[in-house]
Amino acid sequence: MARIKLILEYDGSNYHGFQIQKNAPTIQEKLEQGIFRLTGEKASLLCAGRTDAGVHALGQVVAFDTQSNIPPAKWKFALNSVLPSDIQVLDSQEVNPVFHPRYHAVKKKYLYLIYRREQGTTFYRKYAFCTAELLNVGAMRKSCQMIEGRRNFRSFCASGSSVKDFVRTVTRCRLRENKSYIKMEIEADGFLYKMVRIIMGTLLEVGRGNYPAEYIKEIIGAQDRSMAGPTAPPQGLYLVSVDYLNEGTV
């Protein structure tokens, strides 16, 4: 028995999120089907972050146990030969049998992409939030600074989560912009349910002038989801990478 860790890239457009569900295609289902085709084994996949429908990944991490004799580094090629082309394995390796992609993660990084156009968005509509609104990026940047730090992020957690501890440490929350894009990079030791999209939805309200930049402090202090802005659309969100101590070999 070996535990295999995979790093994955996927286009979430055609899937109802990562986690397996009845009567809808998911990333987990395609991966488990791929493993079954290769080995006949019914693997149970563990993952670092259960991305929602339409959300993309550049570096999702999953793990599963197998008795097959496929060499760990060859799993990448084996799975890519049976997976749909919108899911690609970037790396495969054997890890310690206790390795858990979510519990052992020490840092996760997300990207949220805004494409500054409303017209001529054919090639972006599934890969960014497209808007031609005039946004005050300076004010949004100020709000970002107030998000960094160890805080209770309950105001940025969607209902439907069973989490009890809402304290997370955001080590980085930055906006970069050019004529075409606004990109938010956010890194933390962990994220609450829909946290990045609610943060982005709130920053957009700041950018529109509906909230002053400093209001983000009050939102955080309130620990109340109804104080924050709406949830930004999924297609702009990318799970970029997940970091582990000892490169994930535990």
Next chain:
Amino acid sequence: MARIKLILEYDGSNYHGFQIQKNAPTIQEKLEQGIFRLTGEKASLLCAGRTDAGVHALGQVVAFDTQSNIPPAKWKFALNSVLPSDIQVLDSQEVNPVFHPRYHAVKKKYLYLIYRREQGTTFYRKYAFCTAELLNVGAMRKSCQMIEGRRNFRSFCASGSSVKDFVRTVTRCRLRENKSYIKMEIEADGFLYKMVRIIMGTLLEVGRGNYPAEYIKEIIGAQDRSMAGPTAPPQGLYLVSVDYLNEGTV
């Protein structure tokens, strides 16, 4: 009766090319269905370039006649409300009733995109030719220079074309590259069937060292398709724009 000119952007991934055909979705079909839904009229669409299956457009030009009283500039919004999201109208205007998008075109511009990776191509596989081959871009550039000019391009015309005159004037054929991409921009007064993809396929052979850069002159001189390289894949090709005198109002 008014003739309406549209400028279109589309993602060709899910279509069997521009031109209408039985039992397969095409761009033309979706546009004619859209016009029918808005007006009840069975329009016959004229287009500037019949793109192949999987080929994209950033500025395709089409025209059709209508008796409806939709104001010309509103056609853009009306059609976008009924078209699938991978086809977008960027502009609509009334033109002279004799305007023909192909016959009156004075210049067309295409882009061919190579993404220099074989792995981690999930978001590019439908929008570029992905390859990690080491290509001699300097040699490819030399070949590009030999393509510019007024020449008989029969060697770069796929069979299945009814064209008799193979002479075209390529006013520009340039390669730009960076770490991630190689882009070919090519402009001419007109293009033969699959000409851009055959030129790119031939340039790739030069880049691989299979042909010397100067061999392109012999290929042109031979006026024989079998001398040129293979046809490069469709997903890297974009119809960028079509130019007319008097902004296409004839």
